[in-house]
Amino acid sequence: MKTLVVSVLVLLNLVLETTLFQFLRIGGIKPDFVIMLIVSYAILEGGAFSAGIGLTSGLLIDILFGRILGVNAFSYMITGYILGQAHENVFKDSILPPALFNFAAVIVYQHIYFLIIYLTGNLMNEGISYTYILFRIILPQGIYNAVFGAIIYRFLLHLNEKKFMQNRLY
């Protein structure tokens, strides 16, 4: 049941993120809901779940929107795996870990992403530099994500405590 519910969440999130959530942009920056899912399930369930969510969401986004296949899938999966390592050492009831982890996850994800884009030669612009991206995209998105991520985490925590979520597979 858990896997099923999470799969539905991943698909629902993809549809909403490309449509409804586009209207959440502040100054062109939108919080990343895939990272919120990854962080929440990294804390609640550990690396297997978060890496899996990252891989499927990333692959779907790549297929639907990306020009290069695998960039999002790779970045999200690695981010999920790294964050999943903290699973056993985190208080699950506090609101601080999801906020901090969201910030960290955005930074990890965007750096992997930047590195791939940079190495494959897809970043070819005069006005774009690393500092520009860091201050205009990565840090604002990190803060934005930390705020939203904490709220989403509370919701997913309650969902996770429901009885039907106890069974892992069906």
Add this chain to the structure above:
Amino acid sequence: MKLFNNKLLTFVAIVSVLMILLIAFTAGGRTRPTVVEGALGTVINPIQNIFYSVGEFLSGSFESLFQIKGLKKENESLTMEVEKLQEENRKLIQLASENGRLRNMLGFKETNEELDFVAGANVTGIDPGNWFDIYTLDKGSKDGVQANDAVIWGNGYLVGRIIEVGSNHSKFMALVDQRSSVSIIVDRTRDLGIVFGSSDNEIIAVMPIESDIAKGDDISTSGYSTFPKNLYIGKVQSVEKQERKLQKLVRIKPAADFERLEEVYIIRGKSL
């Protein structure tokens, strides 16, 4: 081997290698979706369409709630503006007819007759990331759309270029996408240049240092790239002189509003 005892790590490592291979194979960019992508796009596109319209509706109704206060004042200023615009319009019609006569006299071709209107399309989704600006449309190869067609908005404002076509959907890269580059001409001085997208709904042009470009100049496409000639792009917002690089960095505000794209037209230059 102790390393392989950790199943998850092994799985992540194997998938990572696969993904890196996938990135390497597709890094050059693609214009046609594969069978799987096509099928996925066909299924998900109509669903996206519904949610996108719901979002448009919600943000629209929120805005109107806040606007009721200033409506009366706005009405007055709008009436004044309408009068001003009507006056301006009359002048413009005269200018246009004069322009037409002069054109005919000189034997120039009418520019717009060289354009093929392929289809009108609705935007169904926007790339969820913060890096690039890829939009999906609900028209595809069935409607005659081809890769590299130009996408325009409203009064002929250029918004982007089709990069991928499925049977009933297509993707276009907006002008403001970091990877987009377009050859342009400055309407007043006839200077040529190239504009690139940037990540905050602004486009940047690099012009030679001797070009006489100033704030407020109008920018159009030049016809040297895949785009048809004379499509309006936007107004110059600021010019920054870079003595050391012997160039001017020009920031341009696009005429199209990329946060509110709903209906767009796909056009193509007539092949000779």
